[in-house]
Amino acid sequence: MPFLQHALDSQLESLALEQVVPALLDRGFFYVDHFLGDIAGHMVLGQVKRMHSCGLLNDGQLARRSHGVCRRSIRGDQITWVNGTEIGTEAVNFLLTLIDKLISLCVGRLGKSIRARSKAMVACYPGNGAGYVKHVDNPNADGRCVTCIYYLNKNWNAKEHGGLLRIFPEGKPYVADIEPLFDRLLIFWSDRRNPHEVQPSYATRYAITVWYFDSEERAEAKRKFRDLTANSQEGSSS
Ligand SMILES: O=C(O)CCC(=O)Nc1cc2ccccc2cn1
Numbered sequence: 001m002p003f004l005q006h007a008l009d010s011q012l013e014s015l016a017l018e019q020v021v022p023a024l025l026d027r028g029f030f031y032v033d034h035f036l037g038d039i040a041g042h043m044v045l046g047q048v049k050r051m052h053s054c055g056l057l058n059d060g061q062l063a064r065r066s067h068g069v070c071r072r073s074i075r076g077d078q079i080t081w082v083n084g085t086e087i088g089t090e091a092v093n094f095l096l097t098l099i100d101k102l103i104s105l106c107v108g109r110l111g112k113s114i115r116a117r118s119k120a121m122v123a124c125y126p127g128n129g130a131g132y133v134k135h136v137d138n139p140n141a142d143g144r145c146v147t148c149i150y151y152l153n154k155n156w157n158a159k160e161h162g163g164l165l166r167i168f169p170e171g172k173p174y175v176a177d178i179e180p181l182f183d184r185l186l187i188f189w190s191d192r193r194n195p196h197e198v199q200p201s202y203a204t205r206y207a208i209t210v211w212y213f214d215s216e217e218r219a220e221a222k223r224k225f226r227d228l229t230a231n232s233q234e235g236s237s238s
């Protein structure tokens with residue numbers, strides 16, 4: 001294995017074992033700065049900005065109709081989903097391979113069997129004061145186990161731009177305010193342990209999110225969904 005690759009892998013391994021795993025088991029969330037480094041980080045930022053300028057980012061959908069409540073007041077992000085093989089997402093793909101490696105190095109020690117993840121959600125808060133109301137990513141065992149968010153915002157100043165991600169760790173006497181800083185990777189449990197919100201953002205705020213699935217929980221969720229759709233079809237045909 002080439003020297004550089006070996007050095008990179010051992011750096012990821014010590015990050016995983018010495019920092020990510022202890023933090024996830026103790027606090028339930030962890031973030032690291034300078035994850036890719038300046039050059040690769042800027043390449044990812046450039047590709048995300050190009051997606052945005054090409055109009056590829058659309059209003060994030062709501063789980064249920066907002067019945068007249070302004071959608072933006074609930075969830076103001078504009079998103080698109082990429083798997084990293086599309087033209088113009090090569091740098092995003094490099095990011096995803098590193099996050100995949102990092103998570104795979106943690107898996108054995110997290111007592112989870114994580115073998116798959118979602119596509120990458122590229123999100124932009126356009127800076128019009130929109131945010132994302134307090135929510136849990138996976139409140140009902142849909143299989144999502146770990147949320148990883150990579151932030152891309154140069155010279156972000158929360159006092160001026162807002163846009164903090166505030167996590168309300170379940171059962172803890174504190175909240176965690178996380179600035180969406182350039183080249184910062186945030187990892188947290190996707191379930192009810194980590195309700196979180198994006199506070200109103202007054203500057204363009206980019207992030208890339210992937211969710212890693214716990215294979216047992218995911219299989220169970222798929223089985224339940226199949227039963228649900230089968231019963232509802234029976235119901236409609238009877
Ligand atoms: O940008 C951040 O700091 C986090 C934003 C955030 O929580 N986004 C988000 C986006 C989601 C999109 C679909 C389904 C669930 C979702 C849960 N959370």
Ligand SMILES: [Mn+2]
Binds near residue numbers: 135136137
């Ligand atoms: Mn979320």
